[in-house]
Amino acid sequence: LEQIRKEIARAQRNQGVFSLVTLDLDNFKQLNDRYGHQLGDEALVAFANLLSCAIRDTDQAFRIGGDEFTILVQGDAQSAASLCKRILAALDQLSDSLSYQIRTSLGIAQWQSNDSEQSLYQKSDSALYQAKAMGRQCFKVYQAQSR
Numbered sequence: 001l002e003q004i005r006k007e008i009a010r011a012q013r014n015q016g017v018f019s020l021v022t023l024d025l026d027n028f029k030q031l032n033d034r035y036g037h038q039l040g041d042e043a044l045v046a047f048a049n050l051l052s053c054a055i056r057d058t059d060q061a062f063r064i065g066g067d068e069f070t071i072l073v074q075g076d077a078q079s080a081a082s083l084c085k086r087i088l089a090a091l092d093q094l095s096d097s098l099s100y101q102i103r104t105s106l107g108i109a110q111w112q113s114n115d116s117e118q119s120l121y122q123k124s125d126s127a128l129y130q131a132k133a134m135g136r137q138c139f140k141v142y143q144a145q146s147r
Helices: 002-014 028-035 037-054 077-096 117-133
Strands: 018-025 060-065 068-074 104-110 139-141
Touching (some): 002 068, 018 028, 018 077, 028 037, 037 060, 037 077, 077 104, 104 117, 117 139
Antiparallel strands (some): 018 104, 060 068
């Protein structure tokens, strides 16, 4: 949240645009239960390394806890969608080389001038759960619900 707060201040100062991607590993508990926590930890390390390679130098990736990660993307939701596509493609290649399947769902929210760090995170988290509802192993861009 501190990094999001700093990014909001930078975006306000420079009329910048950034997006937040929230992601987690699909069915991670089952992976831990089936193969053990040591393999689960190895999967987390492999996934974190994949994220580090997939993001640009201007982006920042964070492990929030457990199997949940966030990425601050310098750019709009379309730039974040391009990153999500790279992550999904890289994950397909990584999973092919492992004896177990790692999959992820991702949610994107583009910062709006009225967003706080909490509201931006909630929007990206909402989009993450929309991606899970769509069948997992995909991404969803946050869309405000019309009333």
